[in-house]
């Protein structure tokens with residue numbers, strides 16, 4: 322088990338804490354994604370866990386053993402962990418295969434080749450094993466650096482935006498193979514992402530950060546169903562944040578009226594002929610399966626999904642069958 326307790330960290334030059342009183346734990350073999358807006362501290366948290374920065378306060382333990390920063394270790398970074406940063410750090414004068422095997426023992430060369438091949442297969446780069454990295458695209462270089470980490474079979478794998486340079490179809494394949502392989506090998510994975518789908522499809526739990534603080538740490542379904550506040554809800558993409566009481570029966574006092582919204586996801590707005598409210602379509606855009614419809618009711622704009630195109634100005638009826646409220 323990895324435990325992070327009350328962690329505080331500031332970069333020397335910065336006034337504000339980059340990591341502010343963060344606590345959470347990760348069980349062996351779990352896959353955790355860290356999400357949050359740019360600058361919220363995702364990469365810094367990975368660097369702290371790996372031991373590349375000295376935290377100001379708090380504690381990190383792995384299986385009850387305290388982990389320390391570079392001030393306490395001759396070589397920064399913990400042996401049982403691997404950290405794949407966004408700058409790949411490949412050697413351009415040796416082959417892809419040699420890069421992947423860079424940290425492996427030469428004691429049994431057949432076994433070493435097997436480890437290299439296995440890792441390259443996970444990231445679908447086995448055909449480029451004898452290529453030199455400077456001939457590779459950004460996405461291929463990214464996959465080589467992931468393979469290098471996998472080949473060492475760490476106990477904990479820390480990945481900083483591991484799918485950022487991959488096109489959509491390749492990403493789906495690599496993402497699935499990588500997570501399946503880590504699960505099969507009981508490797509604990511913590512990765513940062515800006516893509517909610519990465520978080521949804523791969524993670525056991527999601528950690529949401531804002532300005533260095535932990536906002537929420539929960540199972541994927543729970544984060545969507547009960548987001549801590551509207552910032553977390555908005556990380557899921559389009560949302561309707563409505564005045565409480567206008568589209569449900571809830572009544573709040575005057576102060577809370579401004580502190581809460583009724584949160585309705587676009588797939589929860591039901592457009593149908595018997596709908597309770599009337600709306601007028603602003604536009605509808607094809608999203609691959611459904612149309613994302615924008616429409617207006619009184620002074621409120623809505624977003625909803627609908628299976629067919631709806632033309633600008635069309636009159637519709639809709640219902641909102643939920644009572645979920647969320648902090649502003």
Ligand SMILES: Nc1ncnc2c1ncn2[C@@H]1O[C@H](COP(=O)(O)OP(=O)(O)OP(=O)(O)O)[C@@H](O)[C@H]1O
Nearest residue numbers: 332334335339357358359360361362363364365366
């Ligand atoms: N080397 C550094 N020196 C000083 N401040 C830094 C340094 N690296 C990051 N910061 C600051 O620390 C905060 C957290 O940065 P971090 O890179 O961890 O965020 P992030 O969530 O990973 O962002 P992104 O999604 O853009 O990668 C930001 O305010 C950033 O400006």
